Amino acid sequence: MIPLLHVSDLHVSIRTDAGIASVLDGIDLTLERGRILGVVGESGCGKSTLIRTIMGILPKGARADAGEILFEGENLLAFSEAELNSRVRSSRIGFIPQDPLMSLNPVFKVGTQMLEIMRDHAPPDGLRGAARQRARVQRLVGLLRRMQVPDPETALERYPHQFSGGQRQRLLIAAALACAPGLVIADEPTTALDVTTQHEILLLLRELVGEFGISLLFVTHDFGVVAELCDDLCVIYAGQTVEAGPVHAVLSAPAHPYTVALLACHPDRADSFQGIPGSVPSPLAPPPGCRFTPRCLHTTLPCSAAVPTGRSAVGTAVKCVLYA
Amino acid sequence: MLRFVLRRCGLAVPSLFGLLVVTFLMIRLVPSDPAAAMAGDAATPEQIALLRHKYGLDQPVWDQFVVYLGRIVRLDLGESAFTHRPVATDIAQRLPATLELIFASMFLSVGLGVPIGVLAALRHNEMPDFVLRVLSVLGVAVATFWFAIMLQLLFSMQLHWLPLRGQLADSVPRPVNITGFLLLDSLLGRRWDAFGDALAHLVLPAVTLAFGGLSGIARFTRAGVLDTLQNDFVFYERAMGFRRSRLIWRYVLRNSVTATVTQIGLLFGGLIAGGVVVEAIFDWPGIGSYTVQAILTGDRQVMLSVTLLVGVIYAVVNILTDLVHGLLDPRLLDRT
Numbered sequence A: 001m002i003p004l005l006h007v008s009d010l011h012v013s014i015r016t017d018a019g020i021a022s023v024l025d026g027i028d029l030t031l032e033r034g035r036i037l038g039v040v041g042e043s044g045c046g047k048s049t050l051i052r053t054i055m056g057i058l059p060k061g062a063r064a065d066a067g068e069i070l071f072e073g074e075n076l077l078a079f080s081e082a083e084l085n086s087r088v089r090s091s092r093i094g095f096i097p098q099d100p101l102m103s104l105n106p107v108f109k110v111g112t113q114m115l116e117i118m119r120d121h122a123p124p125d126g127l128r129g130a131a132r133q134r135a136r137v138q139r140l141v142g143l144l145r146r147m148q149v150p151d152p153e154t155a156l157e158r159y160p161h162q163f164s165g166g167q168r169q170r171l172l173i174a175a176a177l178a179c180a181p182g183l184v185i186a187d188e189p190t191t192a193l194d195v196t197t198q199h200e201i202l203l204l205l206r207e208l209v210g211e212f213g214i215s216l217l218f219v220t221h222d223f224g225v226v227a228e229l230c231d232d233l234c235v236i237y238a239g240q241t242v243e244a245g246p247v248h249a250v251l252s253a254p255a256h257p258y259t260v261a262l263l264a265c266h267p268d269r270a271d272s273f274q275g276i277p278g279s280v281p282s283p284l285a286p287p288p289g290c291r292f293t294p295r296c297l298h299t300t301l302p303c304s305a306a307v308p309t310g311r312s313a314v315g316t317a318v319k320c321v322l323y324a
Numbered sequence B: 001m002l003r004f005v006l007r008r009c010g011l012a013v014p015s016l017f018g019l020l021v022v023t024f025l026m027i028r029l030v031p032s033d034p035a036a037a038m039a040g041d042a043a044t045p046e047q048i049a050l051l052r053h054k055y056g057l058d059q060p061v062w063d064q065f066v067v068y069l070g071r072i073v074r075l076d077l078g079e080s081a082f083t084h085r086p087v088a089t090d091i092a093q094r095l096p097a098t099l100e101l102i103f104a105s106m107f108l109s110v111g112l113g114v115p116i117g118v119l120a121a122l123r124h125n126e127m128p129d130f131v132l133r134v135l136s137v138l139g140v141a142v143a144t145f146w147f148a149i150m151l152q153l154l155f156s157m158q159l160h161w162l163p164l165r166g167q168l169a170d171s172v173p174r175p176v177n178i179t180g181f182l183l184l185d186s187l188l189g190r191r192w193d194a195f196g197d198a199l200a201h202l203v204l205p206a207v208t209l210a211f212g213g214l215s216g217i218a219r220f221t222r223a224g225v226l227d228t229l230q231n232d233f234v235f236y237e238r239a240m241g242f243r244r245s246r247l248i249w250r251y252v253l254r255n256s257v258t259a260t261v262t263q264i265g266l267l268f269g270g271l272i273a274g275g276v277v278v279e280a281i282f283d284w285p286g287i288g289s290y291t292v293q294a295i296l297t298g299d300r301q302v303m304l305s306v307t308l309l310v311g312v313i314y315a316v317v318n319i320l321t322d323l324v325h326g327l328l329d330p331r332l333l334d335r336t
């Protein structure tokens, strides 16, 4: 069976005043049905750009230069804006944004906004007019109750500012599920929340995957979150996929020098805190080939040529000449 | 909500009271002897004394102020030295014409300004944005009276499409007076001839008056929309597949018009002021031309009454503006 989402060799560049920024330079990832894929990378490595490319909402001046985004076998890059709206967004791909405080429209009732999502994208239910509206409200109230939003019956009549940050994230999760999509994409949905709330939300998401039959693409910079939530893992460095595989395999036996270095300096594991020497290259003038080369301990090898994908001993996919 | 409204009304009380004090002082203190000024040059000392007694000018200032307040509350604004009729009656008769003109130009400047502003923001640095910039410069630079005369020359004198001045042609009988508003009365009385003629008379003065406000409203709308588009929730709404037209004209616009509403409130005040010139040029039988006439004839009672009236209108518009803000942004209601 084909995977739900398969991104291969995706390249995205953004035209800026300072030149052309090569923001994504060879992203490969695969999300199988019913699983949770964590996409991990440092700030600025292109996680949000990847999500924007999948959703078809690129910033001004940005362009997908190469690659494919196969969703249920169809290449989303070939979809027009109108097609994305009518056949993909909300109906088949739900989105949970990073900042729950800023992502709801402050001057409309929560219910108005959630019903607007259902307006064009809810699966047909054979109802019309007032009956359909009632059914939709009922579905939303049920979702809110499931998300443990307090007073779900009246929540739709309230405004976003009348909810806390954690509650708003629950509203947004309900909104993502409102039209019963098969894929949900979440962009660091817990970064803005405190640790306890973050933990509750992760537990909730974990449960929802089985319960609603969704697959989850979860973007984060936090290996701790990945270990807690995800089945699979895809590590990104400066716009390039460097390593991908089942979470336990990657975490227990990291193969790519970047993954190794990153895990070594994670506060949960490191004996003493140490960063990776050097800094992330600018997307305006990236090194050729593997972008980790300038900071890598193994640079005697021909790293500046196109990097092949190899297999590590535990079977993870590694983009490094050490494993070619 | 009710508390919000009451609070806003409460805030207007001190400024209205201040206005009453100022107008009172203007009547009592500016001329050394108001009774003599009122009576005119030819009056005998007895007549002046009579007037002084009639208006209570021989009483202590505080008592006079209380009497003045009492009269204002009863809408007794004195008598016009020029028309020899109660000022309140004159104003009641002329106010509808002014309001009709102001509402028409508000309708034009908001109805055109908001869409122009939105388009300019969406087509940032493209053609619509460029058109708006030209309009803005013209809106500020072009003098109202010059613009009015140009319109008159072109559309009345040259093309004969629209009447030159006035509110209704002499050949058209006035519809039965129901509300005082000519257009409304024509509609209510099913006087289509009067309605058409009144509408034709309204076009040029309304366009003149709308012109300056239009560019202001468009500019504020443009800035508001550009600002709103930066918000995370716009990206979220796009990602969730909101239909583009609804996204812009409903979800973005509602967030963008806060500054525009303030501008509309200010505009209303500006329209009252600008209306004086426009009414004079187009011979529009409203408060503006009444004021001009009062200034030319030195009719103090009328000038002061108009000052009061404009102050009250400003206060009401301010309250309405706040109210609309509250309706547009529920966060404001919860804060008070």
Ligand SMILES: Nc1ncnc2c1ncn2[C@@H]1O[C@H](COP(=O)(O)OP(=O)(O)OP(=O)(O)O)[C@@H](O)[C@H]1O
Pocket (backbone or CB within 6 Å): A014, A016, A021, A023, A041, A042, A043, A044, A045, A046, A047, A048, A049, A050, A059, A060, A221, A283
């Ligand atoms: N509109 C834009 N114009 C120019 N450069 C951009 C633009 N958007 C993103 N970039 C650049 O692309 C790179 C990736 O940005 P992106 O927001 O995708 O990173 P991220 O991994 O989501 O970071 P974070 O963890 O901080 O959210 C960064 O170097 C950024 O400077």
Ligand SMILES: [Mg+2]
Pocket (backbone or CB within 6 Å): A047, A048, A049
């Ligand atoms: Mg990001």
